[in-house]
Amino acid sequence: MIDIAFLRDHREELASSLARRGRDVDLDSLAELDVRRREVRTKAEEIRAEQNNVSKSIPQLEGDERAAAIATGKALGEEYKTLLAEADDLDSRFDDVWVRLPNMTDPTAADGVDEDDAVEISRFGEPPEFGFEVKDHVELGAALGIVDIDRATKISGSRFGMIKGELALLEFAIVRWAMDNLSGHGFTPVIPPVLVREQALFGTGFFPGDRDQVYSVEQDDLYLVGTSEVPLAAMHGEEVFSEGDLPLRYAGYSTCFRVEAGTYGKDTRGMFRVHQFDKVEMFSFVHPDLSVEEHERLLEREEELVRQLEIPYRVVNVAAGDLGDSAAKKYDIEAWFPGQERYREITSTSNTTDYQSRRLRIRFKDEDGSNRFVHTLNGTAVALGRTLIALMENHQDGEGSIRIPKALVPYAGFDSISAR
RNA sequence: GGAGAGGUGGCCGAGUGGCCGAAGGCGCUCGCCUGCUAAGCGAGUAGGGGGUUUAUAGCUCCCUCGAGGGUUCAAAUCCCUCCCUCUCCGCCA
Numbered sequence: 120m121i122d123i124a125f126l127r128d129h130r131e132e133l134a135s136s137l138a139r140r141g142r143d144v145d146l147d148s149l150a151e152l153d154v155r156r157r158e159v160r161t162k163a164e165e166i167r168a169e170q171n172n173v174s175k176s177i178p179q180l181e182g183d184e185r186a187a188a189i190a191t192g193k194a195l196g197e198e199y200k201t202l203l204a205e206a207d208d209l210d211s212r213f214d215d216v217w218v219r220l221p222n223m224t225d226p227t228a229a230d231g232v233d234e235d236d237a238v239e240i241s242r243f244g245e246p247p248e249f250g251f252e253v254k255d256h257v258e259l260g261a262a263l264g265i266v267d268i269d270r271a272t273k274i275s276g277s278r279f280g281m282i283k284g285e286l287a288l289l290e291f292a293i294v295r296w297a298m299d300n301l302s303g304h305g306f307t308p309v310i311p312p313v314l315v316r317e318q319a320l321f322g323t324g325f326f327p328g329d330r331d332q333v334y335s336v337e338q339d340d341l342y343l344v345g346t347s348e349v350p351l352a353a354m355h356g357e358e359v360f361s362e363g364d365l366p367l368r369y370a371g372y373s374t375c376f377r378v379e380a381g382t383y384g385k386d387t388r389g390m391f392r393v394h395q396f397d398k399v400e401m402f403s404f405v406h407p408d409l410s411v412e413e414h415e416r417l418l419e420r421e422e423e424l425v426r427q428l429e430i431p432y433r434v435v436n437v438a439a440g441d442l443g444d445s446a447a448k449k450y451d452i453e454a455w456f457p458g459q460e461r462y463r464e465i466t467s468t469s470n471t472t473d474y475q476s477r478r479l480r481i482r483f484k485d486e487d488g489s490n491r492f493v494h495t496l497n498g499t500a501v502a503l504g505r506t507l508i509a510l511m512e513n514h515q516d517g518e519g520s521i522r523i524p525k526a527l528v529p530y531a532g533f534d535s536i537s538a539r
Numbered sequence: 540g541g542a543g544a545g546g547u548g549g550c551c552g553a554g555u556g557g558c559c560g561a562a563g564g565c566g567c568u569c570g571c572c573u574g575c576u577a578a579g580c581g582a583g584u585a586g587g588g589g590g591u592u593u594a595u596a597g598c599u600c601c602c603u604c605g606a607g608g609g610u611u612c613a614a615a616u617c618c619c620u621c622c623c624u625c626u627c628c629g630c631c632a
Binding site (some may be wrong): 128168 | 540549556558568584586588589592600601602611612
């Protein structure tokens with residue numbers, strides 16, 4: 120949710136922000152509705168004030184005067200109720216639109232509307248030259264007995280994978296390695312709940328817009344999160360920090376559940392796009408003046424991790440129209456996937472400015488003593504499914520074995536995965 | 540799954556129809572006092588929305604005692620619905 124001041128005082132800025140995202144919103148009639156709702160509410164409040172005055176005088180009155188005052192109060196009460204209902208109705212009509220508007224777009228976000236418009240800003244490493252026929256993770260995994268797509272499909276349907284043996288151990292190694300790295304940089308490790316209330320999803324901006332991407336557990340009115348960003352952000356809902364508490368940085372580990380509606384026929388092979396995967400996610404709460412800097416810092420953390428995995432990648436500045444609703448700006452890291460012969464997203468970091476904090480009411484008291492919304496940011500440290508795939512495919516040898524990057528060897532306890 | 544208790548300001552906690560946005564305490568802020576610290580004394584200290592204002596400050600109005608609705612001239616207080624939290628028993632990794 121964005122600051123309503125943009126509609127009232129900076130409408131041009133809001134209009135161009137929406138235009139850059141390819142969103143068409145009738146701001147003039149929205150502004151008109153905003154004026155009208157305030158007029159009606161002001162009127163209602165005036166009547167209410169009058170009624171309050173009458174009510175206050177009643178205990179001192181007697182006889183006819185008292186009876187007359189009661190009658191006046193009653194009439195004012197009726198009038199107030201009518202006006203209030205009208206004001207509430209106008210409010211909810213306004214809010215329905217307002218809550219769905221995406222965050223203000225950062226001026227430095229790339230132009231364009233879709234994935235292809237992302238602008239590459241840096242590159243690390245080169246796609247490896249293999250002197251043999253490259254296998255993708257499905258073939259490698261099946262041959263080594265460490266990925267079983269068929270049996271996962273048997274028990275759960277399409278878009279599920281099963282990670283076994285040394286690859287499962289490698290996942291735990293990566294999680295621990297990432298957590299060690301991040302705690303060294305001031306991130307507090309967290310294992311949050313993955314089932315959350317509706318409010319947490321609304322507050323982080325996934326609801327109402329992306330409702331169809333979220334699994335729900337009807338029995339208890341809970342929802343399975345698609346990322347630990349949701350519990351990490353929402354855990355400080357309604358809180359007011361003192362300035363010295365900031366920044367707050369967390370590294371959340373969780374399983375992530377995604378419906379992947381509307382992706383039929385896309386990335387159907389293997390476990391590149393699945394309904395369930397594990398992820399270590401960074402999340403920061405910062406002073407509004409420092410979020411741009413923090414965003415760069417999260418990107419640095421992501422890059423360092425991918426570099427240590429010895430995987431070639433590039434960083435892109437995501438196009439305005441391809442940002443999620445809550446992000447003002449987003450960087451994706453795209454790793455080289457030899458099996459697909461192209462760069463694909465493995466991490467993503469967003470500056471969501473005050474979009475989530477306004478919805479979740481997460482504030483801090485600044486030096487003047489006034490409460491202000493913090494800025495929130497998130498970034499993938501490691502998304503296990505895709506990271507494992509990238510690792511397998513980039514570090515394969517001609518024999519079908521997989522080399523473990525140096526940084527992980529102490530955590531994994533082995534330096535390659537080979538056929539027995 | 541069964542039974543019970545409860546949601547009031549940053550925290551604790553009083554408050555069963557008007558003088559209550561709310562006693563008292565703690566915490567915090569400022570000042571005084573004091574070799575230092577502590578103690579003591581005094582004052583201040585909830586949030587949101589609207590109006591006024593270039594904007595702040597100030598002034599002013601409205602709302603908020605979990606949420607929504609109802610009764611009443613008037614609700615923290617009475618009634619209804621919902622949400623949330625806690626305790627005990629059962630079951631359970």
